[in-house]
Amino acid sequence: MVKKDQGNSELVSIPEPTLRRLPIYYKYLKMKFDEKDRYVSCTTIAKNLNLKSIQVRKDLQVTGATGKPKVGYHIESVLSAIETCLGYNNVKDTLLVGTGHLGLALLGYKGFREYGLNIVAAFDTDPHKIGAVYHGKKVYNLSQFKLLAQRLKIQIGIITTPAEVAQIVCDQMVESGIKAIWNFAPVHLMVPADVIVQNENMSSSLAVLSKQLLERKRS
Amino acid sequence: MVKKDQGNSELVSIPEPTLRRLPIYYKYLKMKFDEKDRYVSCTTIAKNLNLKSIQVRKDLQVTGATGKPKVGYHIESVLSAIETCLGYNNVKDTLLVGTGHLGLALLGYKGFREYGLNIVAAFDTDPHKIGAVYHGKKVYNLSQFKLLAQRLKIQIGIITTPAEVAQIVCDQMVESGIKAIWNFAPVHLMVPADVIVQNENMSSSLAVLSKQLLERKRS
DNA sequence: TAGATTGTTAATCGATTAACAATC
DNA sequence: TAGATTGTTAATCGATTAACAATC
Numbered sequence: 001m002v003k004k005d006q007g008n009s010e011l012v013s014i015p016e017p018t019l020r021r022l023p024i025y026y027k028y029l030k031m032k033f034d035e036k037d038r039y040v041s042c043t044t045i046a047k048n049l050n051l052k053s054i055q056v057r058k059d060l061q062v063t064g065a066t067g068k069p070k071v072g073y074h075i076e077s078v079l080s081a082i083e084t085c086l087g088y089n090n091v092k093d094t095l096l097v098g099t100g101h102l103g104l105a106l107l108g109y110k111g112f113r114e115y116g117l118n119i120v121a122a123f124d125t126d127p128h129k130i131g132a133v134y135h136g137k138k139v140y141n142l143s144q145f146k147l148l149a150q151r152l153k154i155q156i157g158i159i160t161t162p163a164e165v166a167q168i169v170c171d172q173m174v175e176s177g178i179k180a181i182w183n184f185a186p187v188h189l190m191v192p193a194d195v196i197v198q199n200e201n202m203s204s205s206l207a208v209l210s211k212q213l214l215e216r217k218r219s
Numbered sequence: 220m221v222k223k224d225q226g227n228s229e230l231v232s233i234p235e236p237t238l239r240r241l242p243i244y245y246k247y248l249k250m251k252f253d254e255k256d257r258y259v260s261c262t263t264i265a266k267n268l269n270l271k272s273i274q275v276r277k278d279l280q281v282t283g284a285t286g287k288p289k290v291g292y293h294i295e296s297v298l299s300a301i302e303t304c305l306g307y308n309n310v311k312d313t314l315l316v317g318t319g320h321l322g323l324a325l326l327g328y329k330g331f332r333e334y335g336l337n338i339v340a341a342f343d344t345d346p347h348k349i350g351a352v353y354h355g356k357k358v359y360n361l362s363q364f365k366l367l368a369q370r371l372k373i374q375i376g377i378i379t380t381p382a383e384v385a386q387i388v389c390d391q392m393v394e395s396g397i398k399a400i401w402n403f404a405p406v407h408l409m410v411p412a413d414v415i416v417q418n419e420n421m422s423s424s425l426a427v428l429s430k431q432l433l434e435r436k437r438s
Numbered sequence: 439t440a441g442a443t444t445g446t447t448a449a450t451c452g453a454t455t456a457a458c459a460a461t462c
Numbered sequence: 463t464a465g466a467t468t469g470t471t472a473a474t475c476g477a478t479t480a481a482c483a484a485t486c
Contacts, residue, residue, distance in 0.1 A: 013434070014430065015452075015453065016427060017453070017454090018453090019423075019426050019427055019430055020420070020423035020424075020426065020427065021423075022426060023420070023422035023423055023425070023426050024407065024420070024422075024423070026422075027405065027406070027407070027422070028407060041466085041467065041468090042467080042468080043466095043467080048407070048409075049407055052454080052455070053467090054454080054455060054456075055453095055454065055455080057467090057468070057469075058453090058454080058455090061469075061470095066468080066469085067467075067468055067469085068461085068462060068467080068468075069460075069461045069462050069466070069467045069468045069469085070461075070462050070465075070466050070467050070468080071462070071466090071467075071468090072466095072467070072468085073468090086426050086429070086430070087429055087430075087433060092429060100324065101320045101321070101323040101324035101327060102320070102321065102324040104320040105319065105320035105321040105324060108320060111382075111405055111422075112425075115422055115425055115426075116429075117425060117429075155432065156428070156429075156432070163330075179432060179435065179436075180428055180429075180431070180432040182424070182425070182428055186246065186330055187246070188243065188246070188247060188267070188268055190267075194435070196428065196431045196432055196435065198424050198425075198427055198428035198431075200419075200421065200424055201239070201242070201243070202419065203242035203243075203245075203246070203330075203334055204238075204239035204240075204242050204243070205239075205401070205417050205419055206242070206331075206334055206336060206401070206417075207238050207239065207241060207242050207305050207334075208235060208238055208239065208417055209375070209399055209401055209415065209417035210305070210306055210311060210335075210336075210375075210399075211233065211238055211305070211306075212399070212415045212417075213374065213375070213398060213399040213415055214306060215232070216398065216413070216415065217398075234476075234477065236477070236478090237477090260442085260443065260444090261443080261444080262442095262443080271478080271479070272443090273478080273479060273480075274477095274478065274479080276443090276444070276445075277445095277477090277478080277479095280445075280446095285444080285445085286443075286444055286445085287443080287444075287485085287486060288442070288443045288444045288445085288484075288485045288486050289441075289442050289443050289444080289485075289486050290442090290443075290444090290486070291442095291443070291444085292444090
């Protein structure tokens with residue numbers, strides 16, 4: 001009980017911009033590690049990711065990782081700090097609804113494993129799809145969602161349905177005890193206050209992209 | 220030349236957070252309009268989108284749209300202000316590379332039209348896919364990319380390839396004169412300073428989602 | 439008219455950046 | 463040792479929020 005702040009990095013609330021950058025550092029550092037690098041300075045990280053070195057330093061600080069002056073950061077330690085910080089090492093089971101192209105893309109994405117995300121099964125209402133197995137994940141009838149969600153105590157749901165039915169699916173998820181929804185359908189979902197929604201909003205990214213393009217053209 | 224600031228809303232640089240919210244207002248207002256509403260107050264918008272009314276007011280302000288005290292904002296006017304502001308009414312042609320599930324999902328997404336984005340054609344290296352037509356868009360051999368990009372003077376490229384080849388594709392795009400890249404591959408791309416990259420970063424959203432979930436559980 | 443709602447100016451808050459001392 | 467790089471405190475910047483006057 002003498003040391004203060006030791007190991008409580010998870011308890012400190014992390015600014016969202018930092019939170020969003022941590023997975024980017026993580027991927028970059030993994031690559032560096034695979035290339036047999038063992039230490040890296042924040043200057044190098046910054047240069048490669050188009051950031052400022054001071055920002056990298058500040059960001060890594062919140063994970064609890066420390067570096068050595070002159071030497072830089074021990075890549076393996078930072079990786080493990082980020083893993084702890086973002087909960088990559090405890091698996092979060094999820095259920096996905098909607099097996100269109102986007103749903104299948106997510107089902108097949110191997111990278112989620114690395115982030116501790118496990119898509120257990122998929123759901124659809126299309127009789128042609130129910131019963132099929134994609135990327136090792138079975139597609140169930142949506143009517144079974146609640147049963148499975150409750151039995152497996154699933155907390156996270158992924159919506160990759162057409163926009164028109166997303167709210168209905170969302171309601172079902174909420175009713176099944178889902179506490180966080182990752183929404184890829186292009187609609188704003190209405191949920192009770194105790195449920196979290198994270199929208200994957202392509203139109204927002206597109207707005208940023210095309211505005212930047214316009215500004216560049218002007219100069 | 221008497222009025223100042225008239226019609227130059229496009230020239231004012233818009234804060235990125237606002238820029239990201241504009242498409243969300245746009246979709247919401249379109250829905251309201253389809254429901255035969257003609258005016259809406261920022262209080263109502265805020266309530267429905269989980270924002271603060273003052274923020275909505277500030278955001279709409281940058282589009283040049285104005286409201287009427289007591290009445291609210293004329294939905295149609297705001298829609299058209301956002302359209303102008305985000306360039307929804309001049310079509311931006313793009314080429315997409317990578318016709319996996321994600322690529323097909325984007326090819327098939329009708330909503331892009333509304334944002335002024337038009338995917339002209341797709342590219343792949345898989346002989347089984349080349350020549351196919353998905354959602355009315357033809358798949359060409361990647362080797363033809365430069366030819367088509369230059370002939371059609373394409374400025375925006377979309378990357379939906381596996382991570383391993385994304386950088387190579389990116390380099391080709393840059394060489395073909397592409398000035399903005401919308402990247403869905405989970406890698407950080409290296410580009411010259413005059414090229415814009417917008418990363419669709421699922422790992423960042425996931426980080427935010429799972430962190431929020433963790434925080435909720437604690438309380 | 440009365441009051442709901444906008445528009446605008448000022449205050450606050452939080453993230454980024456700068457500066458520099460500590461240190462391997 | 464000398465100097466590159468971290469860690470930390472302070473300054474800046476920009477977005478959000480508050481307050482309130484203007485107005486339909």
